[in-house]
Amino acid sequence: MSVSSYSSKVDVKAREAALKVLYEKFYAVLEKILSGEPPKLVIKKRTLSNTIYEPERKLLLLGESVFERSFLDVREAKKFMQTLLMASIIYEALSNGEYPTIRDLYYRGKHTIRYRKLPSKSVGEENTWDEQAESDSVLRDIEVFTNVLREEMLILSKEKGKVVGNLKIRSGDDVIDLSKMGHGAYSIEPTPDLIDFIEVDAEYVLVIEKDAVFQQLHRAGFWRKYRAVLITSAGQPDRATRRFVRRLNEELKLPTYVISDSDPYGFYIYSVFKTGSITLSYESERLAIPNARFLGVMMTDIFGSSKLNKKPYLTESERKNFIIRAKERDIKRAKELKEYPWFKSERWQVELDEFLERRVKLEIEALAGKGLKFLADKYIPDKISVGDWIE
Amino acid sequence: MAVVEENFKSISPAEFFYKNKEIAGFSNPARALYQTVRELVENSLDATENHGILPTIKVSIRELEVVPEGAYYEVVVEDNGIGIPPKYVPQAFAQLLFSSKYVLRQSRGMFGLGAKMAVLYAQITTGQPAEVIVSPIRSKHVYSFKLKIDIKENKPVVLGFTTTSNILGGHGTIVKLVTIGDWTRSRQRIYEYLKRTAVVAPYAEIVFRDPEGNYLLFERSIEKLPPPAREALPHPHGIDLETMRSILKSISDKPVVEGLVESFQGVGRTTALRILEEARIGVEKRAGELSEPEIETLVRVMKNYRDIKPPRADHLSYLGKEIIVAGLKKIFEPEFATAISRKPSVYEGQAFIVEVGVAYGGKVPVAEKPLILRYANKIPLLYDEGSDVVYKVLDEKKGIDFKVYEVEFPAPLVILTHICSTKIPYRGVGKEAVADVPEIESEIESALREVLRELRSYVLQKRRELEEIEKAVAIAKYIPEVAESLSRMYRVNPQEISVKLLDLLNSRMKSFKIGSLSSIVM
Known part of the structure; x- marks a missing residue:
């Protein structure tokens, strides 16, 4: 019995769709070769300069500027070969009903080309690719070129997002009740598009950057008490977590709040959820959550703000205990953020200026340190009820 | 050019060279062996190529006996040249400054005395006579001489002379000398000399046997000879006092006008008269009658005379x-x-x-x-x-x-x-x-x-070509991979794709084509 016979119908459909697109998109290469024309791929550039912020839709998108990857161009020949190699491996995996990880793709494609150098005739050896970074890079090129994302090609990556809450889903052929996970949580699967939402009883989605804080809130029964879907991205959010949150927001119309560390890196994590990331801007349309709200932790939560007429959540002595001196790279990063168009709003500028003036940062754990009760029953509910978030 | 003759009036030229042998390059046994080979080889080349003969030259050195100064060596050089008429052989090999005409001709040796110096040196150091065997072109006989130089009188002494029938019908000259030399210290030089000679004489076949029994052969690689050097009269601008004296002496009986016309290139009667007028020399004078101040003035006027054609060069023998x-x-x-x-x-x-x-x-x-x-x-x-x-x-x-x-x-x-x-x-x-x-x-x-x-x-061309070759290989090595990839997706024959891609690649290459992929990808 083949492995594929276990696959759900949803899988089979996804496979067929992805196979079709791959087949059609790369067919042009074959046609060119057969008709004696130089084969090439025209792909949108994945560079910062071709990453465009669209203020109306509040999305980081890939621009229209393209480059040609021609096989007969000596600088592009290897990348061209790698792209076709990767495409064919994915194609085979899809046909065979497999679920390769990006690491698998790397190993499947990696082998040594032995060739004779001229005019010396000495033997040279070269790997199709050496580092996974190379195979990952052409995978991204293929996603952009075909407009099919890796999840849609059933490629798995290591996912770390977790979720609990009053939510029933169907994954594969199973129905899972996310309110019955004990002290554990449901690991968001690499292909969140294959999930069906069956039943939900929640008022909002709360995303916590830090896994430890997520676990504390979970054990404290936060999501049950406040009817929330509680999610952690465990650091920089991966694609599956972002897609999962996006679907909750878009399909179930649940307001989405994000809590991260109070420093430029935390702020940026929020912005990835909201507008997308620079490296994966081609996925923003599918992954970004333009109405995601930054709940905290804000610099003004720590210090208050006379300009906003806002009182601090921490006393002076608590501040002293919890804050950490910012490092040079934090300062540098904050200055970069200040220049990103999607941080140009007045509200964000207040937060960034406050950071640059105070030159201190605060981790979410510190708030939990003041008392889990404070975090769960005061800080989060208060901020949501008074609307103290940044949109 | 026999410019030197005048200088050595008082002593015999043979005596002079005997006392000043380093001038001719025979200062010590090592140098002498090298110089002997060199002079004889150059004579041979002149005797062949100047007469339209593709040279075949055999050089052999054998060690005969070790002596305190070095060793006795028998040096034999054989060529297929014109072969000097037998009546001139004694003078040509055993009388220094044997020359008759004041003409210029580009030749390897400057005074035409190199071979004679070799003979002289051999005679001084070993006491052995030179053996010269000649057979002129179309000669029915082969003539063998044993020669010595009478140093005091500068005269050839023929110790032996035999005539045999030229059975093989060849022509050329063989010179055999026994001389003191030092092979160990001249080996490097002699090899270098022969090699360098072979570079500019690819039309020659040169065989060398060294005293250790090693043979070295320079094969003929081209059948073309340089144009032979031809004789030319001196040009007035190139004249010096010594040459002028010699020339005047050789035409002393003739009226000076005639003498100038027949002894210099580019000088006709009109020019000769103008020169004499400028030098204030009477036209009626005979060449031998000019006084020393007149000769000096004549030389100065001729050197600076402008209205004359530049020296001819068609008599020069260049290699090309x-x-x-x-x-x-x-x-x-x-x-x-x-x-x-x-x-x-x-x-x-x-x-x-x-x-x-x-x-x-x-x-x-x-x-x-x-x-x-x-x-x-x-x-x-x-x-x-x-x-x-x-x-x-x-x-x-x-x-x-x-x-x-x-x-x-x-x-x-x-x-x-x-x-x-x-x-x-x-x-x-x-x-x-x-x-x-x-x-x-x-x-x-x-x-x-x-x-x-x-x-x-x-x-630059080569560099471009190399770059192109490298570029071609840099792309070609990926062709099978691309073909296999497409074959996985489209079930096409990878060979067919490879051939098409290689054709495409080759069509882009200007100076280089890859014959088959199997020569690149292993």
């Missing part, structure tokens, strides 16, 4: 591009060789032609500096490189910058320079270096720059 390239290719097996012969030029009334060749890459050894092969009238100049005019042109600071010509040292580069002239302006008596006469220096530089420009084009 084809021979130089053939020689460089034969000896060095370079990947690239070229040469040029400049148009004739003049310095101090002497016509000269400069030729420069380069050999690059291939089996040319890589070195920090170019290997310089200098020649004057086809003679290799082996020593004293530092004081030669060529060295000035190549001076590292002020001379030619090779980088301009895409040559960066260390590099595999040979530079050959050849100056041919009726009079080579040697620096010193060693005749190993040419003085830096501005006209010659400028010609060498122009010639060198010209061949280096050709070399540069070649290097």
Whole structure:
């Protein structure tokens, strides 16, 4: 019995769709070769300069500027070969009903080309690719070129997002009740598009950057008490977590709040959820959550703000205990953020200026340190009820 | 040119050279062995190529007996030249300064006495006579001589003479000398000399047997000979006092006008009369009657006389591009060789032609500096490189910058320079270096720059080709991978895709095509 016979119908459909697109998109290469024309791929550039912020839709998108990857161009020949190699491996995996990880793709494609150098005739050896970074890079090129994302090609990556809450889903052929996970949580699967939402009883989605804080809130029964879907991205959010949150927001119309560390890196994590990331801007349309709200932790939560007429959540002595001196790279990063168009709003500028003036940062754990009760029953509910978030 | 005759009136020329043998290059046994080989080989080359014969020269050195100063060596040089008529043999080999005419002819030896010096030196050191065997062209006989020089009287002494029938019908000369030499200390020199001679005489076949029994063969690689050197009269601009005295003496009975007309090139009756008028010499005078002040004035007027054609150069024997390239290719097996012969030029009334060749890459050894092969009238100049005019042109600071010509040292580069002239302006008596006469220096530089420009084009072209080859391989090595990938997706025959891709790649290459993928991808 083949492995594929276990696959759900949803899988089979996804496979067929992805196979079709791959087949059609790369067919042009074959046609060119057969008709004696130089084969090439025209792909949108994945560079910062071709990453465009669209203020109306509040999305980081890939621009229209393209480059040609021609096989007969000596600088592009290897990348061209790698792209076709990767495409064919994915194609085979899809046909065979497999679920390769990006690491698998790397190993499947990696082998040594032995060739004779001229005019010396000495033997040279070269790997199709050496580092996974190379195979990952052409995978991204293929996603952009075909407009099919890796999840849609059933490629798995290591996912770390977790979720609990009053939510029933169907994954594969199973129905899972996310309110019955004990002290554990449901690991968001690499292909969140294959999930069906069956039943939900929640008022909002709360995303916590830090896994430890997520676990504390979970054990404290936060999501049950406040009817929330509680999610952690465990650091920089991966694609599956972002897609999962996006679907909750878009399909179930649940307001989405994000809590991260109070420093430029935390702020940026929020912005990835909201507008997308620079490296994966081609996925923003599918992954970004333009109405995601930054709940905290804000610099003004720590210090208050006379300009906003806002009182601090921490006393002076608590501040002293919890804050950490910012490092040079934090300062540098904050200055970069200040220049990103999607941080140009007045509200964000207040937060960034406050950071640059105070030159201190605060981790979410510190708030939990003041008392889990404070975090769960005061800080989060208060901020949501008074609307103290940044949109 | 028998300029020297006048100087040695009081003593016999043979005696003079005996006392000053280092002038002719016979200063010690090592140098003498080398010089003996050299003089005899050069004689042989002159006796062949100047008469339209492709030279075949056999050189052999055998050690006979060890003596305190070195060893007795039997040196035999055999050629297929015209073979001197037997009646001239004693004078030609055993009488110094045997010459009759005051004409200029470019030849290897300057005084035509090299072989005689070898005979003389052999006689002095070993007491053995020279053996000369000649068979002129179409001669029915072979004539063998045993000769010595009467040093006091400068006269040949024939110790033996035999005639045999020329059964094989060949022609040429064999010279056999027994001389004191030092093979160990001259080996390097002799080999270098023969090799360098072979470079400019690719039309010659040269066989050498050394005293250790090793044979070295330079095969003939081209059937073309350089144009023979022809005799020419001296040009008025090139005259000096000594030559003038000799010329006047040889025509002493004739009226000076006639004498000038028949002794100089470019001088007709009108010109001769004008010269004499300017020198205030009576037309009626005979050549032998001129006073010393008159001779001096005549020389000055002639040297500065403007209304006269420049010296002729058609009598010069230059090698030409084809021979130089053939020689460089034969000896060095370079990947690239070229040469040029400049148009004739003049310095101090002497016509000269400069030729420069380069050999690059291939089996040319890589070195920090170019290997310089200098020649004057086809003679290799082996020593004293530092004081030669060529060295000035190549001076590292002020001379030619090779980088301009895409040559960066260390590099595999040979530079050959050849100056041919009726009079080579040697620096010193060693005749190993040419003085830096501005006209010659400028010609060498122009010639060198010209061949280096050709070399540069070649290097650049080669570089482009190499880049193209590398580029072709850089792409071709991925073809099977691309073909396999497409085959996985579209079930097409990967061979077919590979062939198409290779065709496409080849169609983009200008200078290089990959025959089959299997020659690249393993």
